[in-house]
Amino acid sequence: MPQKAELVVEKAPETTAAFKYMGTPVKVAEDLIPLQGKGQYLDDVEIPGTLYMAYTLSPYGHAKIKKIDTSKCLELPGVHYVLTGEELKANMDPYMQIAPPPSGNLKDYPLAVDKVRYYGEPVAAVVASNAYIAEDAAELVDVEYEPLPVVTDAEDALKEGSPVLHDSVGNNLVWRGVWDLGDAEKALKEADYVVEDTVKTHRYAAVPLETSGVLATYDQSVDTITVYSVNQMPMFSLPIICGALRMPPSKFRMILPPNVGGAFGGKIINFTHITVVAYLSKLLKAPVKYVENRSENIMSGTHNNERIFHVKLAVRKDGRVTGAYMKAVDNCGAYPRYEPAGAVIWAQVVPGIYDVQNVYVDFSQATTNKGPTGPVRGYSRIQHNFMWERMMNRVAQKLNMDPAEVRRLNLIKAEQMPYEGPSRTIYDGGDYHKAFDTLLDTIEYGKWREKQKEARKQGKLIGIGLSAVIDSGANNFAQVKIINPHFPASGSMEVGLVMIDQFGTLVARTGTTDQGQSHATTFGQIVSEVFNTGPENVVFQQGFDSISNVWAAFSGAYASRSAVMAGTALYYAAIRLKEKVLTIAAHALGELESDLEAKDAAVVSMKTDKKLPLGDIATLAWLDVNKLPEDMEPGLVSYAVYKPDFTYNMPDEKKRVNNTLTYSYAIHGTVVEVDPETYEMKILKHGVVSDPGFMINPLVVEGQEMGATLHGISAALMENLEYDEDGILLTSNFWDYLVAGAKHMPDIDMKTIVTRSTSSVLGVRGVGEGGGGPIGSIVNAVEDALQPLGIKLLSSNLSANELYSKANKK
């Protein structure tokens, strides 16, 4: 495998003007496919003879399983098998745990063993001849439970005497780590003011349009299981599954269909479904299919990390923040399935967007009787960004300053770029002040402050909120070594393959899988650019197949990495292939390579104007191979693996490491009006200014940022996973779990300012997640609106019901 050093790659030029195909808003052709109902999703994959699986779910938040009687279930005609946790336990190993012992002793199986730990946990898996019978039969599994005391709050879970979820661990602590960066204690001592508060982020879910699903078949002739799934990082999940099932990865073929209906992080910990379905397909020697229903997806299809912060900021009297000291407690839910990675992922944005070098964080994560958490768009950084944005408002209140002014004062300056944060994150360029000022202009900040004064006189509740967030992308897996130095992964890589088929069409593949991010168009533009040829000559092949696709173990679309990682790998692969194409053309035309250039699906001579179409070159390379230059390998395929250098590649003893390659940023501003009678909140204006770095396709970037903005609005104003004191999820379907749709989207005034990323090859930054910007600006705006009532907000989720009860408490 060639190393990066061997590549001779011209860095992409500074301005978009030099590009013909990259940097232009090429219309996204593949968007039409799902809109017309032509997409090929997991549930569209059909294999004759398929059996269907359904789960029996726990009705309790926490209970001992005393007995499981499957007899009635097995009597139902059409039922083939009932699998329980007991059988799985005898035939598989518990999943690998990221955390070291004692919490690494936790035994996690895809079906509950001995007890259930959250509402909706799968207890048994029933296989039947169709999905209807499977669901009927799942209800006939008779489970005798003994309810146990429930703990749903992370801080309660860490208290002495709390119910313990996992006896093999002994308590509910998943992991605790202390970051002592700079000298926060000294900063607090020397501060003019200490601004202190508690900030809470709430629990919501990824809720992709398509839920998770698996179809597995077992091929007896070669003892291989073929798994069709929608897992976001199939080759990273595979060793987890294989380790548990005690099978080598080579005995698994991992396939993803061409279309995946969104993921938002929520399609990573679905490896539990893959394990169960794969096990059953081998046992029953039949294809087995399972697709989550919506309630299952909401109950256990990945919740985000609920977190509580107790923060003290060291503040100078001019408003400058000089240090931060905090205790954070994270609610992991019942099983750490990607956790406690979230307990370090936040450290990608330690100082937020602000120039603060003294930061002390005591971070704990606890198991509770709620659904398992894991990556959800903005994974673990949304929480930290939100904390900073709430605390900046607290500073403003304390000093009686304008919250915009406090932020401006503390933003990292353009001349400090690239900025090395206290934990050695390297913020890769940007002009935060320019973006911030652009946002203030965009939302007409000054004008609204005036309007607000007038409105208050008339008893109207209008508020303005700001939020400035870092959206880090393209992760360095070495950060997980902070939790466990033996964690067998570090760095990152991605693969690109470019080939030219027999007729001269450029064909591209990567190890990432599209979930709606417009990979085909974006990656097509990169190949177009290198070959200086229109997109009609490029085919990007979507979908994933581990036996025919290119892949690296980290391959996948997650952590805002596709453009940065796969884009670069493809760029390298295309350049390599172009070199070979030029060599063949030079030989065929009898000219010097240096006189040739690729252009419009051909190679042309700048000297003689002679032209050789790519089709002719392909014929030479694939068929008429005796005409190739001597010793040249036939074929037109090139492959590149991109492994970035993070500068600080491995964590040191102070937990310092450069966690990601790029750090895009966004400033959000919201103007809200709160109805003084009903406490309904209405967004009057929302502006976003972001810096995605160089945009390969501005339309795609805009789509990502719109999506992230709507996701944030939905999180702040609607989505909330609420459990009662018995651990029953009260928002288990769309009747009560409210997700914002297009109708809830206010007009968004969106602007980009572009500075190139100093760390990525193409100058792009990952922008898939958005950093949760609107959550902070909305909560700040609503609190600002309610200022005449003296109402203080705590959480990242707001409901009119809650505002009403706060307003009427006094």
Added chain:
Amino acid sequence: MKFEGSREVNTSAQAVWDFLTNPNNMAECLPDAKSHEVVDDKTIKAQLKVGVGFIKEVFDSTISYSEVTPDSKDMKIKIDAKAKANTATINIDVHVDGADSAAKLQWTVDAVMAGRLASIGQRYISKVSDKVIEQAFECMMSKLAP
């Protein structure tokens, strides 16, 4: 979920107590019982069709008396009920006192509802549970002292 209720009865506390502690009387007053069987003097097994309006589930239920204390006229009734995807564990503390022909029956209920109805039926479930229990006591007392 906790709630309580009481009912005054036009008879003696002893009569109420005697009536109440006989599971046959309870069995006759189970709301919407599809079937029931008095297993012994402290246990009833029944299939109860419980719900609101037409939305009903059939619960396989075991109703058991414990800590029956004639001196203080206190006892506990435990109901373990199980339906498809739903379970309920209901503990009722019952106390009888009062003078002749002015007895007072009091009950406090601690119910743990689990499963789909507990999640989806959050708006109505406590009212329904409260009502079902009240109906059962009401039925018994009106039989005792019509």
Added chain:
Amino acid sequence: MRPRPFLLHRPNTLKEASELLYSHEDAKPLAGGQSLIPMMKLRIYSPEEIVMIGHLPEMQPGVKQEGSTIVINSMTTHDMVHHNELISEYLPVLSEAAAAIADQQIRNRGTIGGNIAHGDPSTNLSAALLALDAKVLASGKDGQREIPIDEFFLDLFTTALEPGEIITGFKVDIPKNSRQKFMKITRSDTAFPLAFVAVNIQLSDGVVKDARIGLGVAAPTPIRATEAEEYLKNKQLNQETILKTAEMATKDLEPPGDVHASPEYRKNLLNVLMKRCLNSLLEEVKQ
């Protein structure tokens, strides 16, 4: 999720449908499926038998005027109710209530009969029909009858329909000098609503001659605010009477609570909506 097994009947006549429903205790009629299908798929309600009624001739969508009465057939969809000219002209509160039901796809399928038939206190049209003093046309195995809407809702998910009875339509007398308004607060179109109010007042020279007020998600059944209606009669509509009406309409309510709204908050919303409905009618009159 998928429903539990059920037996599906497709009777040829209304009478046959009634007989099927009468003779099968666990049978349920299926019209547009707006309420029934989700309940079945969530497996919180699993009728053993389903009787299709949507295709029966007597039920077919239609709105017509018979003298001073508007007759609305049972299968008329929410979208049709919303856009029908007769309803918009004479029964605007019903049109507004239909427009506020869920999303367009649901309004294309859901029917006025189905909206009422379950006795669900959270259905828009129940409050509007209460405000309009509608009559429910029911057909059973022994023939037709008209049930005054005031007598229709008995308890949570319980109506006055006898076993075997099917709603075939509604009759509403066109109110004279009537001003009507429907208002609703919900966190999202398809969510369980927070509260709604339907008002129908007869005005003469600014004085309320008669008033009917329907409240949604206010009690176990759709209810009228009878005390407030009485109070309002023969009163001038003004700020004082509006405040008092809202207060009287809501003071004794015990609405259900859920994660989106406590009973107290729901009560507050009903009060606010009451005021807003009347204020908006007052504005209308002034114009």
